[in-house]
Amino acid sequence: MTDLKHSSASSATSGAGGATSPLDAQRRRLRLPFILPAVIFYTVFFVAPSLASFVISLYRWRGAGDEPEWLGLGNFLRLFNDDIFRGAFVNTLIVLLVVGAIIFALGFFFTAFVAEMRGKHLLRALIFFPSLVNPVVLAIAWGFILDPTRGALNTTLEAIGLGNLKQVWLGPQLIFPMILLTMAWMTVGLFTVILMAGADRIPVSLYEDCDLAGASIGQRFRMVTLPLLWEVAAVAAVLWVITAVKAFEFIYAFAGVGTAPPRSTWTASVYVYMQGFGSQGLPELGRASAMSVVMLIVVGVLVVVLRRLMSRQKVEF
Amino acid sequence: MAVQFADQRTSEPRPRPRGGTGRLRRGTPAPLARRRTPLRMLGMAAVWLWVLFNLAIFVWMLLSSLKSDGEVFADPWGLPNVWRFDNYVRAWEGSDLGTATLNSVFLVAAASVFTVAIGALAAYPLSRLQSRSSNVTLMYFVLGMGVPLQSIVVPAYIAMAGLNMTNTLGGLFLLYVGFSLPFTVFLLTGFFRTLPTRLEEAAALDGCSAFRTFRSVMLPLARPGIVTALLLNVVSLWNETLLALIFIIDDGRQTLALAILGFYGTMLYNSAWGALFAGVCIVVLPMLLLYLWLGKNIMDGMTLGATK
Numbered sequence: 001m002t003d004l005k006h007s008s009a010s011s012a013t014s015g016a017g018g019a020t021s022p023l024d025a026q027r028r029r030l031r032l033p034f035i036l037p038a039v040i041f042y043t044v045f046f047v048a049p050s051l052a053s054f055v056i057s058l059y060r061w062r063g064a065g066d067e068p069e070w071l072g073l074g075n076f077l078r079l080f081n082d083d084i085f086r087g088a089f090v091n092t093l094i095v096l097l098v099v100g101a102i103i104f105a106l107g108f109f110f111t112a113f114v115a116e117m118r119g120k121h122l123l124r125a126l127i128f129f130p131s132l133v134n135p136v137v138l139a140i141a142w143g144f145i146l147d148p149t150r151g152a153l154n155t156t157l158e159a160i161g162l163g164n165l166k167q168v169w170l171g172p173q174l175i176f177p178m179i180l181l182t183m184a185w186m187t188v189g190l191f192t193v194i195l196m197a198g199a200d201r202i203p204v205s206l207y208e209d210c211d212l213a214g215a216s217i218g219q220r221f222r223m224v225t226l227p228l229l230w231e232v233a234a235v236a237a238v239l240w241v242i243t244a245v246k247a248f249e250f251i252y253a254f255a256g257v258g259t260a261p262p263r264s265t266w267t268a269s270v271y272v273y274m275q276g277f278g279s280q281g282l283p284e285l286g287r288a289s290a291m292s293v294v295m296l297i298v299v300g301v302l303v304v305v306l307r308r309l310m311s312r313q314k315v316e317f
Numbered sequence: 318m319a320v321q322f323a324d325q326r327t328s329e330p331r332p333r334p335r336g337g338t339g340r341l342r343r344g345t346p347a348p349l350a351r352r353r354t355p356l357r358m359l360g361m362a363a364v365w366l367w368v369l370f371n372l373a374i375f376v377w378m379l380l381s382s383l384k385s386d387g388e389v390f391a392d393p394w395g396l397p398n399v400w401r402f403d404n405y406v407r408a409w410e411g412s413d414l415g416t417a418t419l420n421s422v423f424l425v426a427a428a429s430v431f432t433v434a435i436g437a438l439a440a441y442p443l444s445r446l447q448s449r450s451s452n453v454t455l456m457y458f459v460l461g462m463g464v465p466l467q468s469i470v471v472p473a474y475i476a477m478a479g480l481n482m483t484n485t486l487g488g489l490f491l492l493y494v495g496f497s498l499p500f501t502v503f504l505l506t507g508f509f510r511t512l513p514t515r516l517e518e519a520a521a522l523d524g525c526s527a528f529r530t531f532r533s534v535m536l537p538l539a540r541p542g543i544v545t546a547l548l549l550n551v552v553s554l555w556n557e558t559l560l561a562l563i564f565i566i567d568d569g570r571q572t573l574a575l576a577i578l579g580f581y582g583t584m585l586y587n588s589a590w591g592a593l594f595a596g597v598c599i600v601v602l603p604m605l606l607l608y609l610w611l612g613k614n615i616m617d618g619m620t621l622g623a624t625k
Binding site: 113 | 473
């Protein structure tokens with residue numbers, strides 16, 4: 001942040017020779033041809049579709065060949081009376097809150113301890129690695145580990161004499177909690193590394209002061225690390241909201257492929273996919289769009305709320 | 318890239334302890350931190366447990382890919398009795414994983430290079446011009462980072478169907494470029510801002526054209542940032558599944574993520590578990606190699622947006 005200000009300040013002074021400096025004139029000339037390609041691609045292939053979903057959400061449309069039928073807000077009204085939608089919506093919020101709580105708790109925990117351990121770069125790299133792997137692959141791996149009859153977890157529990165702890169991990173009771181836990185495992189790395197990168201910027205002198213004052217590790221964390229990490233954590237929280245709402249592949253693949261994922265595990269993104277493309281019946285493109293509009297609004301609201309809640313007096317250091 | 322980013326930021330208060338800095342290693346805290354309280358021991362043990370668990374999962378994947386189908390379940394934690402490298406051949410040939418890998422390689426390479434190329438072009442003036450319109454443009458890109466991918470799938474599908482471009486890698490390419498641009502522009506604008514302006518000024522005074530200045534002065538300077546942007550796009554597109562799942566139907570045009578999903582589906586009937594894990598490793602290993610080679614760039618880039 002400070003860095004950016006600094007560099008923009010310096011470029012402002014360098015341009016202080018007046019708007020007529022050759023560089024400034026040149027920059028102005030190149031602006032349009034340089035920026036346009038990206039703006040066009042982004043607008044046509046990303047912005048336009050996301051705006052169009054607002055329009056489509058107002059129709060009933062069963063896909064190619066069907067005449068779209070105007071429903072107004074009908075799709076939205078119907079959504080809220082639809083148990084499957086409500087389930088998916090609530091599940092998304094559960095993912096957001098439960099997984100979010102786990103990853104931030106673990107993230108802060110790792111940040112506090114790894115900084116003081118030997119080989120912290122290696123540790124950091126190993127904590128991070130799952131973030132680079134396709135969630136589909138991780139879902140497959142967990143499917144093998146948690147398989148109730150032959151999976152590694154149950155057979156291992158049996159082998160070490162803890163057979164009474166065996167569970168039908170992927171059964172209707174436990175599958176969603178298992179998704180939450182494994183998702184947390186999979187996502188923790190990225191957020192930990194973000195928090196650690198923030199912690200790296202905290203001047204060591206502050207910690208030296210702590211040491212002189214004889215602070216414990218808990219005190220150091222509470223008095224120095226946490227307040228100075230707050231801003232980074234706020235951005236990470238926003239990032240988590242976006243990540244959580246769009247999480248799809250992992251949940252889709254978790255229960256095995258070939259059959260639809262069980263309804264109890266549907267989140268908003270799975271709902272959009274199943275309504276629009278995945279179910280055996282006719283696609284409900286309007287309803288799928290309505291769901292995506294709802295989620296877009298949810299993201300917007302949450303981001304604003306989060307920023308409000310977490311904004312504090314900025315700590316300069 | 319972020320290497321420079323990070324350095325400029327951290328080097329003043331505290332040089333990063335990196336290999337060779339010797340006595341400047343101030344990252345390791347002072348005496349009290351070394352005292353072994355029970356809490357500290359417990360915390361460190363937990364960290365190690367977590368890390369070893371991650372490692373174990375990946376070793377397990379790798380070993381499973383070399384076992385016979387029966388062994389995958391029967392002996393999950395042991396070494397393979399016979400090292401079955403032919404699992405990879407079975408996966409590569411059996412389920413079109415070979416074709417899918419090639420599709421993915423071409424698609425990911427083309428989309429990442431193109432995204433970074435036009436992203437860098439846009440980021441350069443956005444980073445240099447302090448005008449209202451350029452701030453608004455940048456904001457326009459940044460907002461896209463908050464749009465969940467599922468918001469575009471239905472309209473994009475309808476539009477692509479109208480253009481007869483569903484079920485083509487070309488259609489997927491266009492969408493990949495569209496959704497990768499926001500982060501790429503955001504990242505590169507931030508990076509360009511950290512680069513000094515003096516060289517460009519000199520080039521402009523010497524009469525270089527704007528494009529020439531960009532190409533021969535800025536791009537070489539920006540190389541670390543460009544590399545990071547490329548890497549992050551490669552990672553995210555290599556793993557992208559939702560759009561591929563919706564748009565691609567033909568087996569011959571599958572991407573790797575899609576092929577492995579399909580493979581997993583058929584496995585439930587033909588139990589070729591060993592080959593499935595070989596497929597899993599074909600998805601994971603390129604990312605692992607990239608990570609071992611350029612991991613610092615990847616990690617710095619991913620954390621950059623948040624810590625800046």
